[in-house]
Amino acid sequence: MAIITKKTALLWIALIAGALALVKFFWKPMQSENITANQSSEQQQSAKNTVRSATVKTRYNNPSGSDEIGFTLGIDDKGTITEAKTDVLAANPTSKMRQEAFAAALPSVLVGKDISTLKEVDRVGGSSLSTAAFNSSISALKAQL
């Protein structure tokens, strides 16, 4: 995950909420979960400072049978989440596509900040300035009414 900030607690909650939402929205939960945690396993040490990771696999029903999906979370020695990953385990193409979409973009919790309080910003990216011609015609239109 690219997001490594103090907001990771929120991300954690968002991830779980997202996972639950996925399961709840598409299918009803079915069987038990297997949770495995490994201490500083070798394959987890790459790139990030992950010292502990946990993997959850769960199974759920869908309209055409049932599917398995996995979630992996890694934390560093300060307890910050370094990795949050969805393991795509579905076999049928539709489920696989949905799981891949879920893995590619995680539901996140953002609250935003007042732009005027941000320091050292070179420019604001946004569409509020993109509509000069349109907005002036709206004003012209209103003036005619």
Place this chain on the structure above:
Amino acid sequence: MDVFHFSGLGTTWSISTDGEDLRTETKKNILSFAENFEKRFSRFLPESESNALREAAAGTYPVSPDFVFLLQRAKTLRELTGGIYDPGFGKLLEYAGYDKEYRLLPQAAVESFRLPRWSLEDQRLTIDGPIVFDFGGIGKGLCIDRLSEILAQEGYRHFLVEGGGDMYGNVKLDDQGFRIALEWPGKPDTAFGIINLKKQGVAVSDSFKRRWGNWHHIIDPQSKKPIETILGCTAVANNSFDADSMTSGLFLSSPEAYPALAKAFDASYVVFKSDGTILVSENWQGELF
């Protein structure tokens, strides 16, 4: 930082330079390129290539290399969005009221609109009848990239080209990227994050702007209804053309298509869905609040 402002393509533009002043000659080149770009591609201008086939009969027509370039990208987007992105829907926008006079009054013709078919082969365009093109944000993205190329050719290095809130940032004098605050869709005073833009383009799109009646400018040409499942989205890619292609794709597809879009345009993204969910791509780089 020095900022040069101008108007073009129905919006406001700015070029920021860090430690380098834009020469008068460069400003002239920038202005004439932008003006010419609009003349060639804007649906609102009668002599543009987008309007050239407004009354045309079915057949095969030659088009300019730049128009081919736009059509090729449009073809990719059309495939990736299952046909929801289609630049041949220009007349539908007009019928809905988003015409060059900005009448903003939907007409009955909306109901009878049929999406014209087009295909591209060997730099030639085949159509099945009259067609008006509107490429949406990707046209602006291409213009941003072309202006950036002009600046690079003229020897500038530390610049940021912005067109209506979308931009390409090269590199700052201290070799860092430009720090760009990202506007929360529909809340111009609020940022949802900050990115460091270095040799990258960023596109920001939302459905709050350009609204009239029950309409806004992002429309599904098949259902003939504006898209209401997404409030806004932001994408970062290696240039503005790709970033704008990504936001168009995100708006006009379902989450199942996002991984393929992100791969096609090598992009990262944030999507604000209407149900309140915010999706952040796993490759997103930058601060989020």
